Amino acid sequence: MNERLCSKTTCHDEAVATLTYVYADSMVVVGPLSADVEPHGYDLCARHASGLSVPQGWEVLRHVALGNEH
Numbered sequence: 001m002n003e004r005l006c007s008k009t010t011c012h013d014e015a016v017a018t019l020t021y022v023y024a025d026s027m028v029v030v031g032p033l034s035a036d037v038e039p040h041g042y043d044l045c046a047r048h049a050s051g052l053s054v055p056q057g058w059e060v061l062r063h064v065a066l067g068n069e070h
């Protein structure tokens, strides 16, 4: 297994979610950790995925309940 780490530069926690920016819809999608590394995705740990802040006017769409799975 190759461990995936949070993409925040100052964070070295294990990634549990993948965040994808959908520019066309001004939407940030937070889903389960993707099997493949998405070209426009960012892997995030639980802390950063739940404490996510998005640009003004953007919506966040969550596909996972963080914290209970795994």
Ligand SMILES: [Zn+2]
Pocket (backbone or CB within 6 Å): 006, 007, 008, 011, 012, 013, 044, 045, 046, 047, 048
């Ligand atoms: Zn993190």
